[in-house]
Amino acid sequence: MKAEKIKAGFRERGETIKDWCDARGYDPTYVSRILNGNVKASRGKAHEIAVELGIKAKLDEVKRSA
DSSP states (O other): OHHHHHHHHHHHHTOOHHHHHHHHTOOHHHHHHHHTTSSOOOSHHHHHHHHHHTSSOOHHHHHHHO
8 A cells, every 4th residue: 555655656746766766776677566566675675765665664763663
């Protein structure tokens, strides 16, 4: 559900996923896979992207709340 809100935010701002990726140096296909749930994004670059998108919390924030 959260990914759908993020996609809606892109549409509302008139920004494409490609625009967002180009500004940050990410691969648009990989970001789309994260948004569609095809990549788990539990660590590494995928997790970094998910945090930046707002899908996941930073690892240190998760550890503090545990």
